[in-house]
Amino acid sequence: MCRNIRTLFNFEPPATEQEIREASLQFVRKLSGFTAPSKANEAAFQQAVAEVAASATVLIRSLTTTSTPRDREVEAVKAKARSATRFGRGLPD
Numbered sequence: 202m203c204r205n206i207r208t209l210f211n212f213e214p215p216a217t218e219q220e221i222r223e224a225s226l227q228f229v230r231k232l233s234g235f236t237a238p239s240k241a242n243e244a245a246f247q248q249a250v251a252e253v254a255a256s257a258t259v260l261i262r263s264l265t266t267t268s269t270p271r272d273r274e275v276e277a278v279k280a281k282a283r284s285a286t287r288f289g290r291g292l293p294d
Contacts, residue, residue, distance in 0.1 A: 213270035225254035
């Protein structure tokens with residue numbers, strides 16, 4: 202489930218609020234063990250997602266680095282290559 206959480210810091214363009222929220226949702230899903238919470242737990246679940254997203258936003262916007270920002274497309278190609286190596290498949294055309 203947490204394989205969908207990606208590094209969001211030091212990219213050009215910077216991570217969007219939507220990307221941060223999606224990562225926060227995956228994190229809360231992992232912690233809670235729920236893919237979709239019951240109606241009784243929905244409010245607590247959504248509040249946790251909002252709080253994690255707010256904290257993640259503060260963190261990502263506060264971090265500094267001297268390295269050059271990474272390119273999302275280059276990182277996606279690298280990830281596909283790692284996946285192909287890991288799962289023994291050739292690279293897609």
